[in-house]
Amino acid sequence: MSKDKPSENNEETLGRRELLKLGGIGLGTGLMGNAFGQQGHRATAQQQVSQWPSAFDPLETHPPYPPRDRPKPGEKIHVHDIEVTIEVHEIVPGVQTHMFMFNKSYPGPEIRVKEGDWVQINLKNSSPEFHTIHWHGIMVPMEMDGVPLGTQWPVGPNQEFRYLWKAQPAGTHFYHCHVMTTLHQQAGLVGSLIVEPKEPDIVQKTFPYKREYTMILSELDTNFVRNMMSEMVEMGVQMERMNHSAKMMREMNGKMMGWFKSKEEFVKAVKNGYIPPYLAARTGTAMPITPNYFMINGKSYPMTDPLMIRRDENIRVRLIAGGFMPHFIHLHGHDFWHVCQDGSPLAAPVRMNTIPIYPGTTSDIVIQGTNPGFWHFHDHSDLCTTNNGQHPGGMMTMLMYEDAREAGIKWEEVIAISS
């Protein structure tokens, strides 16, 4: 424990103001102006109180830069090459699945840029299916939004597409394929996208940290992915072959894919025996999606990476819901601070020990090293802590103190007793 910290066990007997006095921190304007007045945590840094933003700004959601700007001569552009292929991914030993991958990695490589920087992504599709990339949470110009047949043509096999946008707003975001999202995102096409603020990071200022972790939460139905990928690959392989035949291209336009010029044409085709692809018979599986693996960064427990911490250290954890289910991430033995939601700082940090993460959202939390030991950090929706129905597994990892031994934790004995 650092000396200038109030003792931890006073919480039940002392009110917030008294705590703050014990901590030697005055009631500055920053605290008073705080929207929810929850500035009650007892971290070490004195500057914390005045750093968190206070006033409500009705223009807060405006893009910091005009989204439709284009790079001016001399402006630096960060270029990333991203290739989509089909690879084999191992979730836990013995459980492998074919997946689409960005740069042979699941999740895709983390893209980390500074707010206001130009980012160019060269997407190369080396798979037999169509893909795009949607920049989730980024204020892009419409043409760069990656919605197939909405704002762009999907990128076909062996085609390339160049995305260009300015990184804004700052915060924790992610990117994913937007073609048949149920399959493509579930089957691997998701990655984290961190936009670091141009100004000094408010979270960093309030909770000085050296280490941070990104955790993409996702889930997968191995049977669905296997069946659908086979079906998609089959169609992709056929279309690739048809590209070489004028006869087959005509067939594809007229009678194969179910692309119709008008509603009337579609109705007529159904009358003539066309079975729309959303009928179970066409999807390759007659079953609804039943996820059987739940992952953190593509791995299920016990293969998940632990979060490492030391006493008195702050770590920042960026939680990204990159799947289709809500998760309720719970930390044992600690409370933590929920500091940012969907990239932006909350009006005030919120103290909690279980945070709901809904599909498409991101939540940044700060964990403080206050209780040395080895602690579970997992989805409290217990189905999600299984591997194919077997507990323990799934969306679970450990918060591990590197200095547990110095703190007097005789963990070998604990394990010997409990095992």
Next chain:
Amino acid sequence: MQQISLQPQIEIAGSGLATLDFGREGMFGGRGIGSRSQINFSDSSLSFGVAQRMYRGAIGSFTLGGVAIDEANSGHGKQVFMHQAFADFQELRFEGYIGRTNTPTAQIVEFPTIREDDLVDYTSVLNPFSNGANPEEHRYSNVAGIVFNGDLHHFLNVHAQHQIDSAGVGQSDSGLNSVGISFQYEGNPALSTIDRFPSYGFGLESRAINKSFGGTSNVFYGGGVLNLQPGLVDKLDLRLLGQVSFGNDTNTLTTLNDTYRADQESIALSLRKLYSPFGKPASQIAMTAGMKRYSKVPNANSYGVALSYGKNLGQGFDFVSQLGYERRSSGMTMAFGGHSDALVLQFGLSFNFGSTFNQSIGPRRSPTNLLHQYIPN
């Protein structure tokens, strides 16, 4: 053995096929001795399979199934023939199987007649031990085989069989009366209507027949599918199976068994037009023809032809019809009860289905496995 705690994958597959047959006296293909007009539900089948993942990415499975036999052909209460009862172990490069299943010689080409053994005298490698009462004996046998593959496209099958010896002409009671080797190429199933040569194969089989019935019979056979007009909507394909059997000294044909055993050369060909808009087969018309001659029997040859039509009425459910004709020369008629020709017209309905429960295993030759690194699950 260990306690069974993991649920296996369970598959049920079947085919219901019933036709109204109008026939002239005679026998068409392997079917319909006496060929009266009849209601024919033969070739209807139901199979049940279980599969489980084994160590190191292997798959173990067991399949059990029965197929209905032409009622007129079999005795009372014998209408179901067990055509599948085998255990199978497979991993990436190797497959081993043992039990009752399709004879390896029957796997090279499938013909688009409405029943698997229409024109069986030309479209199958015949079982020289069969007495002819039951044409399923040409398609299924007791077999132990091992199959090696390269890249999941090229398959080498080495096997020993006990072919059903209903005629009692086998050399011994050892249980194994036939050994063989076959090679088969299978293209990507996604491209089966697009590749020029989606599948082909050939093989050699040696059958141990008692000397008093002419001695050993060997057969060399080969065939394949050629897409004349590749496509996903409109396609036209040609199927071919040729065979030469040699080594047996039979020189008169008095029983049906003689006609399976005697040295012969035969060829079967079919031309099929398939129309499948939006990726679903909607209708099919096919002409299948076969002819053969016996090399050691004077004036013994025959030919047969079948014109088949099927129209899809919905998921798995088809209307089917077929007109078949077969003619035999004088050297053969005695074996066929004096009939030199046969004509049959059939109309009916067929229903094919398959369902998988507790799914946990993918097909070994899925398009993903063929294009990318193999994984069993």
